Amino acid sequence: MKEFVQSLRHPAPPPGWLRWTRQLLPPLCWKCGIVLGGKTYLDPASPFLCSNCLLELPWTDPAFHCRQCGNHTAEPERVACQECMENEWDLAESRSGFAYNEIIRHWILQFKFFGQEHLSPLLGRLLALSFQNSNWLEKYDTIVPIPLHPSRLRKRGFNQSLLLAHHLRKNLGKISPNLHPHWLRRIRATRPQTELPLAERKTNLEDAFSALADVQDKKILLLDDVMTTGSTLNAAARCLKEAGAAKVGALVLCRKMWDSSN
Numbered sequence: 001m002k003e004f005v006q007s008l009r010h011p012a013p014p015p016g017w018l019r020w021t022r023q024l025l026p027p028l029c030w031k032c033g034i035v036l037g038g039k040t041y042l043d044p045a046s047p048f049l050c051s052n053c054l055l056e057l058p059w060t061d062p063a064f065h066c067r068q069c070g071n072h073t074a075e076p077e078r079v080a081c082q083e084c085m086e087n088e089w090d091l092a093e094s095r096s097g098f099a100y101n102e103i104i105r106h107w108i109l110q111f112k113f114f115g116q117e118h119l120s121p122l123l124g125r126l127l128a129l130s131f132q133n134s135n136w137l138e139k140y141d142t143i144v145p146i147p148l149h150p151s152r153l154r155k156r157g158f159n160q161s162l163l164l165a166h167h168l169r170k171n172l173g174k175i176s177p178n179l180h181p182h183w184l185r186r187i188r189a190t191r192p193q194t195e196l197p198l199a200e201r202k203t204n205l206e207d208a209f210s211a212l213a214d215v216q217d218k219k220i221l222l223l224d225d226v227m228t229t230g231s232t233l234n235a236a237a238r239c240l241k242e243a244g245a246a247k248v249g250a251l252v253l254c255r256k257m258w259d260s261s262n
């Protein structure tokens, strides 16, 4: 927890008067704005979306996605899609809570680029909800959020993946793996992957990460907010495996789904 607080660098808690005002208000659905009954706004068990809006979110169906790259597949239970059969991955598997579109995409953009850090509890909670009745997380010892380079961290003020990991764990409770954000560091500032053509994305990340010896023999789950091609997560997985990790998987809040017929 101490590490988590230190990593925020520029925490921005809501002012006291706002907390008090919020406590007096009934919770509203974050999407459609209707009044939700029951608990006060700050209660951790307070509802945050109405049941209609919750159902309408673009949830990922684990049965219809490639277990390797996380892209959706037309056929159920595909271990690897056609593309993954032709490519080598350092990631053992990947999984997402949602497809990267609709309101979730909007919330992520607000959270990351418009300083809306207050969305992180909501997003962490939604990711935790995607694990209801699932034991998928049990095989991992530790969650390691994808780190930001210190220069990017200074600019943004927070690491979105670390905030997500914190709120995911808070909602998972006892079934959550440990959190070790400092086991992986970003030692080279790279251009954002989204600004680069696909061909340059792999080389852009060469030697971008460094891992601590603590990862030895551990089963590590990397956590990120969005997965597009998976090259960032795969580069991080390669670094962790070279440092001795036994297994590295990836969990993302959202996966950009590509048109695929395989």
Ligand SMILES: [Zn+2]
Pocket: 029, 030, 031, 032, 033, 034, 049, 050, 051, 052, 053, 054
């Ligand atoms: Zn609603």
Ligand SMILES: [Zn+2]
Pocket: 066, 067, 068, 069, 070, 071, 080, 081, 082, 083, 084
């Ligand atoms: Zn695949």
